[in-house]
Amino acid sequence: MNQPAVVQFALKERSVEMREAPIPEPSPRSVIIKVAAAGICGTDVHQYLNEHSWPINVPVIMGHEFSGVIYEMGSEVRNFAPGDRVVCETSAVVCGDCDYCRTGRYQFCAHRKSFGQMLDGGFTKYVEVPSHCLHRVPKNLPLRYAALTEPMCVSYNAAVAHAGIHPGKNVAILGCGAVGLMCVQLAKMQGADPIILTGLERDKKRLEVGRKMGATHIVAVDKENLLSVIHQIHDGLGIDVIIDLSGRNLSLRDAIHIVRPEGKIVRAGWGPGAYNFSLDPLVHKGVCLQGVFSHNWEIWEKSLKLLASGRIDLSPLNVLRLPLDRWQEGFEGMCDARLIKVVLEPNGEIEE
Ligand SMILES: [Zn+2]
Numbered sequence: 001m002n003q004p005a006v007v008q009f010a011l012k013e014r015s016v017e018m019r020e021a022p023i024p025e026p027s028p029r030s031v032i033i034k035v036a037a038a039g040i041c042g043t044d045v046h047q048y049l050n051e052h053s054w055p056i057n058v059p060v061i062m063g064h065e066f067s068g069v070i071y072e073m074g075s076e077v078r079n080f081a082p083g084d085r086v087v088c089e090t091s092a093v094v095c096g097d098c099d100y101c102r103t104g105r106y107q108f109c110a111h112r113k114s115f116g117q118m119l120d121g122g123f124t125k126y127v128e129v130p131s132h133c134l135h136r137v138p139k140n141l142p143l144r145y146a147a148l149t150e151p152m153c154v155s156y157n158a159a160v161a162h163a164g165i166h167p168g169k170n171v172a173i174l175g176c177g178a179v180g181l182m183c184v185q186l187a188k189m190q191g192a193d194p195i196i197l198t199g200l201e202r203d204k205k206r207l208e209v210g211r212k213m214g215a216t217h218i219v220a221v222d223k224e225n226l227l228s229v230i231h232q233i234h235d236g237l238g239i240d241v242i243i244d245l246s247g248r249n250l251s252l253r254d255a256i257h258i259v260r261p262e263g264k265i266v267r268a269g270w271g272p273g274a275y276n277f278s279l280d281p282l283v284h285k286g287v288c289l290q291g292v293f294s295h296n297w298e299i300w301e302k303s304l305k306l307l308a309s310g311r312i313d314l315s316p317l318n319v320l321r322l323p324l325d326r327w328q329e330g331f332e333g334m335c336d337a338r339l340i341k342v343v344l345e346p347n348g349e350i351e352e
């Protein structure tokens with residue numbers, strides 16, 4: 001039996017199309033998820049535009065942010081049952097034996113393979129998932145929001161686990177996609193003040209949403225001079241913590257300019273281009289530059305808790321729900337920043 005799927009078939013710009021793919025069968029330790037919602041991520045947009053820094057095993061069904069219900073289970077799967085509401089981590093394959101796997105930091109496993117890149121992902125009706133990737137979705141969290149747990153985990157890892165935000169610290173968040181907007185809420189929750197959110201002029205709508213979510217200053221960096229805005233804040237000496245999510249290399253240059261001596265830059269966005277600027281100010285200002293990659297079990301559980309409690313409110317993101325066959329509309333809307341977040345619903349509405 002076949003099913004429709006959004007497939008990246010080559011490493012060239014816009015080499016994505018709808019294809020037929022076989023409906024998978026579970027192996028002993030995996031389950032088949034009937035996909036409820038699958039988020040289009042900035043990562044998917046990078047792949048769509050062929051501007052990515054990670055290996056892709058084409059052809060591959062895209063999508064790594066998905067929620068759903070368990071449809072079928074392998075014979076050795078314990079603790080779950082058909083019909084359970086679940087979300088799925090991105091680290092689909094890890095070795096389980098190396099130092100990083102044994103210490104729960106498996107996102108750094110040299111053998112890691114993730115959905116939608118090396119393995120078939122969730123832009124289809126049914127997806128096979130190893131049971132170790134599953135998390136239960138709390139009852140009061142709709143599956144369409146549960147699909148956003150993955151970007152929430154990226155935000156949590158950057159803004160909570162690594163940023164070192166304390167009450168009263170200045171925080172700047174560079175990039176106003178869904179991850180940036182969730183970082184605004186997390187920074188506010190931790191007592192950051194002021195909170196500066198940056199984007200481009202075309203991101204106006206996203207920046208305004210950021211203001212509603214807690215940003216005290218919003219700056220379109222292609223229109224306003226970021227440095228002069230920063231000079232007018234507090235004592236003018238710069239920003240304590242910068243979370244760089246834009247996925248553009250020039251944003252790191254901005255970060256280096258606006259960071260306060262002994263401040264911290266947490267960089268979670270990435271792209272393959274060259275860096276044509278000096279890193280000397282990092283040394284001169286004694287700045288810490290921290291890379292942040294992916295997430296692990298603990299971050300997933302904490303993020304689900306925050307989403308279910310409503311302390312992180314996703315409603316201002318105005319998530320657009322589209323059927324699978326309108327995937328291209330979602331991708332293009334994310335490319336030019338008209339949309340903040342899109343989820344594809346390959347099986348129509350399976351709850352509510
Ligand atoms: Zn993602």
Ligand SMILES: [Zn+2]
Nearest residue numbers: 095098101109
């Ligand atoms: Zn490993």
